[in-house]
Amino acid sequence: MTVLPKTVVITGATSGIGLATARSLAAQGVNIIGAGRSQSRCVEAEALIRAETPAARVNYFVADLASQRQVRALGSAIRELIQREFGGKLDVLINNAAAVSDWYVATEDGYEMQFAVNHLAGFLLTYELLPLLEMSACARVITVSSGSHYHTRMHWQDLMYRKHYFCLSAYKQSKLANLLFTREFNRRLADVSNIRAYAVDPGLVNTEIGAKGTGGLIQWFWNIRSRSGISPAEAAKTIVYLTAIPDIPQKEAVYWKECRPVEPSQYSKRADAAARLWEISEQLCGIVYTP
Amino acid sequence: MKSYVFISGAAGGLGKAFAAECASRGWNLFLTDVSAGDLSILTSGLVRLYNVEIIYYPCNLTDPASRDELWKIIQQRNLRFHFLINVAGVDFEGPFIERTSAELGTIIRLNIESTVDMTSRALHFRDKTRMLRIINVSSLAGYYPMPVKAIYAASKRFLLDFSLALHHELAESGVTVTVLCPAGMPTTPSAISGIFAQGFMGRITTKNVGYVAAKTIDRALSGRMVYIPGVINRILRFLGGTVPPSLVAYFIGKRWLKIRHKYNGEILKGV
Ligand SMILES: NC(=O)c1ccc[n+]([C@@H]2O[C@H](COP(=O)([O-])OP(=O)(O)OC[C@H]3O[C@@H](n4cnc5c(N)ncnc54)[C@H](OP(=O)(O)O)[C@@H]3O)[C@@H](O)[C@H]2O)c1
Numbered sequence: 001m002t003v004l005p006k007t008v009v010i011t012g013a014t015s016g017i018g019l020a021t022a023r024s025l026a027a028q029g030v031n032i033i034g035a036g037r038s039q040s041r042c043v044e045a046e047a048l049i050r051a052e053t054p055a056a057r058v059n060y061f062v063a064d065l066a067s068q069r070q071v072r073a074l075g076s077a078i079r080e081l082i083q084r085e086f087g088g089k090l091d092v093l094i095n096n097a098a099a100v101s102d103w104y105v106a107t108e109d110g111y112e113m114q115f116a117v118n119h120l121a122g123f124l125l126t127y128e129l130l131p132l133l134e135m136s137a138c139a140r141v142i143t144v145s146s147g148s149h150y151h152t153r154m155h156w157q158d159l160m161y162r163k164h165y166f167c168l169s170a171y172k173q174s175k176l177a178n179l180l181f182t183r184e185f186n187r188r189l190a191d192v193s194n195i196r197a198y199a200v201d202p203g204l205v206n207t208e209i210g211a212k213g214t215g216g217l218i219q220w221f222w223n224i225r226s227r228s229g230i231s232p233a234e235a236a237k238t239i240v241y242l243t244a245i246p247d248i249p250q251k252e253a254v255y256w257k258e259c260r261p262v263e264p265s266q267y268s269k270r271a272d273a274a275a276r277l278w279e280i281s282e283q284l285c286g287i288v289y290t291p
Numbered sequence: 292m293k294s295y296v297f298i299s300g301a302a303g304g305l306g307k308a309f310a311a312e313c314a315s316r317g318w319n320l321f322l323t324d325v326s327a328g329d330l331s332i333l334t335s336g337l338v339r340l341y342n343v344e345i346i347y348y349p350c351n352l353t354d355p356a357s358r359d360e361l362w363k364i365i366q367q368r369n370l371r372f373h374f375l376i377n378v379a380g381v382d383f384e385g386p387f388i389e390r391t392s393a394e395l396g397t398i399i400r401l402n403i404e405s406t407v408d409m410t411s412r413a414l415h416f417r418d419k420t421r422m423l424r425i426i427n428v429s430s431l432a433g434y435y436p437m438p439v440k441a442i443y444a445a446s447k448r449f450l451l452d453f454s455l456a457l458h459h460e461l462a463e464s465g466v467t468v469t470v471l472c473p474a475g476m477p478t479t480p481s482a483i484s485g486i487f488a489q490g491f492m493g494r495i496t497t498k499n500v501g502y503v504a505a506k507t508i509d510r511a512l513s514g515r516m517v518y519i520p521g522v523i524n525r526i527l528r529f530l531g532g533t534v535p536p537s538l539v540a541y542f543i544g545k546r547w548l549k550i551r552h553k554y555n556g557e558i559l560k561g562v
Contacts, residue, residue: 160501285339
């Protein structure tokens with residue numbers, strides 16, 4: 001590979017697919033800026049990568065992405081680091097962090113937790129890092145979505161599932177939101193900037209995501225189901241591919257799986273839904289994207 | 292005149308759910324809790340989401356001087372209320388003998404004294420042009436004497452009786468009092484692990500806070516006296532009512548001690 005990206009930000013880089021992605025990219029000589037919610041897991045992940053790749057440049061930051069305040073603080077900590085040490089330029093942002101919760105939990109901002117972490121945090125962090133991405137010749141924003149986005153729609157009348165919460169419905173909607181965000185990002189920014197957004201379906205992966213915020217039936221079901229999934233390292237390949245390949249063939253394809261473009265759901269292609277979600281997300285984060 | 296929904300304990304799990312529910316109905320809010328920082332973050336989040344007017348003021352409700360200050364501000368700003376939702380409450384779970392007198396005092400001052408005080412004061416600051424709806428948050432625990440939660444359950448019993456009596460006393464004056472008696476509510480990580488620890492029973496008696504808040508407001512608007520969320524919980528409450536209290540206490544005591552054994556006490560330390 002000729003022009004490797006130099007610097008990459010990965011959220012949720014303390015376990016599962018995010019950690020595997022960080023390890024693989026670090027081994028290829030990419031500067032890794034990881035984010036996680038737990039101080040100790042961040043320290044462990046950093047140590048693991050250094051042990052595997054002694055020459056790696058790795059920095060982890062702790063931030064709970066359920067909190068917009070902490071997402072903003074993460075953004076500014078990353079900006080500061082990149083200005084100081086990496087020439088003020090970010091090549092790829094990987095919005096990977098996500099969480100599942102059995103119960104409706106309101107964040108400090110008063111928003112439903114899965115919507116906040118799985119969708120809004122990435123929306124806001126991308127905005128926070130836009131100036132750095134604009135400095136790269138060919139920047140990418142990769143959001144880890146999921147096959148769960150099929151067979152669902154946006155629940156506009158109660159986006160936060162406040163009244164009739166069901167864990168999987170909220171999760172599926174948040175993964176659909178990842179795709180709508182990616183599509184709308186490109187519509188608004190791809191032509192006027194050097195940044196292009198992609199969404200990835202990692203497939204069924206053997207991680208603990210479905211067992212962390214759950215118990216009982218859902219946890220049991222996930223523990224059994226995830227065993228038949230691929231390894232995180234295998235799942236990371238598509239993300240690594242989209243991150244590292246200099247020229248993406250079919251570069252306008254939005255949704256990728258196994259290093260190939262695949263067809264996302266019909267609903268995810270609805271321009272009205274994408275625009276509507278974008279406006280709501282701007283409103284909820286108190287920001288206005290301007291390229 | 293603009294009137295507001297007063298919510299205490301607004302930054303906690305159930306408080307946030309009530310705040311979101313009321314804001315989603317287009318009502319203006321007055322929020323209080325201990326931390327000004329938490330209130331300010333929640334306020335901006337809800338304003339962005341629902342575009343209503345929200346005022347907040349921090350208060351340590353266990354401290355009478357802090358409560359005086361809160362109501363002085365309310366008086367100065369000439370605020371009026373059409374809803375009072377007393378959510379603030381606390382428990383330090385675990386055997387009575389392990390509780391410090393400061394902890395016991397806090398449960399009594401917050402759950403009982405402050406709720407009574409807030410209710411009494413809010414009556415003088417009601418919006419006289421409309422009904423005043425009061426919601427007190429008791430608990431299913433309020434129906435039974437509960438070993439290992441003795442003071443908490445007794446404080447919730449107080450709120451239950453207080454609310455029922457007040458409901459009838461104020462019936463003629465355009466005020467309704469609704470008492471909410473939920474079982475487990477998954478609002479904090481420790482509450483959630485507590486529910487998981489109770490296994491199947493914990494799970495089927497648990498209701499989402501968003502749902503509970505929405506239904507409670509509906510009940511209050513129709514002047515209902517008691518709301519127990521969840522059919523299973525209503526059945527439990529009914530069955531509990533047919534058994535002598537000392538027997539219920541015996542079974543609850545055994546059950547908690549078993550769970551405590553199983554989890555080595557770890558989930559019962561502090562909420
Ligand atoms: N596993 C699958 O089968 C599958 C399938 C399709 C899509 N996906 C997607 O793949 C992505 C990664 O999932 P995974 O399976 O690798 O799960 P995972 O192992 O649980 O990793 C999720 C990462 O996000 C972090 N995280 C969770 N909540 C956070 C918060 N509030 N603030 C900051 N960080 C937070 C986690 O931190 P901790 O390490 O502290 O937990 C972890 O690093 C997700 O977007 C998921 O939706 C997974």
